[in-house]
Amino acid sequence: MTERLELIQGDITRITADAIVNAANSGLSGGGGVDGAIHRAAGPELVAECRTVGRCPTGEARITKGYRLPAAHVIHAVGPSWWGGDRGEDELLASCYRSTFALMEQHGLRTVAFPAISTGAYGFPIERAAPIALREIRAALARRPELERVTVVLFSEQDLKAYQRALGA
Numbered sequence: 001m002t003e004r005l006e007l008i009q010g011d012i013t014r015i016t017a018d019a020i021v022n023a024a025n026s027g028l029s030g031g032g033g034v035d036g037a038i039h040r041a042a043g044p045e046l047v048a049e050c051r052t053v054g055r056c057p058t059g060e061a062r063i064t065k066g067y068r069l070p071a072a073h074v075i076h077a078v079g080p081s082w083w084g085g086d087r088g089e090d091e092l093l094a095s096c097y098r099s100t101f102a103l104m105e106q107h108g109l110r111t112v113a114f115p116a117i118s119t120g121a122y123g124f125p126i127e128r129a130a131p132i133a134l135r136e137i138r139a140a141l142a143r144r145p146e147l148e149r150v151t152v153v154l155f156s157e158q159d160l161k162a163y164q165r166a167l168g169a
């Protein structure tokens with residue numbers, strides 16, 4: 001199973017996959033961080049499609065096409081803002097990953113790349129987010145043999161190391 005899970009450092013907008021995941025906000029209206037990078041790389045058609053999709057509650061995800069991205073689709077997952085850890089943040093973060101895999105199943109997608117959802121502007125500590133993300137990814141890989149590859153794309157070396165530690169733990 002482990003060879004179907006890959007951790008890399010890089011820019012998610014450069015990844016070729018059936019889908020890349022966007023760390024979006026509920027308005028699906030674009031923003032900074034990875035959201036801004038994905039919208040810039042995908043082109044204006046992406047925001048136009050997002051407008052037709054409407055809002056997405058925290059912990060859920062919505063799918064659009066990838067337009068000018070090398071990835072065929074974008075799955076927009078809305079992670080929780082960090083409020084100290086006692087406001088359901090862990091479960092909402094886990095729910096983003098589960099919602100993404102549910103959409104992949106519905107659409108017959110086999111390869112996906114995730115960023116470290118919620119760990120930038122939303123302030124979720126990466127040391128706490130990484131084990132949650134990896135637990136949900138491993139559960140999906142175990143349940144779904146049709147999943148070919150799950151890549152986690154970490155923007156910084158520090159974030160990659162945090163994920164590597166969590167993977168080894």
Ligand code: AR6
Nearest residue numbers: 011012023025031032033034035037118119120121122155
């Ligand atoms: N490729 C991979 N990872 C990236 C990239 C990239 N090109 N750019 C940034 N990251 P963030 P959030 C990393 O803030 O915390 C937006 O404004 C980044 O270093 O993008 O879920 C949305 O519209 C960090 O590790 O997402 C929302 O309002 C991770 O991606 C809000 O920010 C997530 O950081 C969402 O905040």
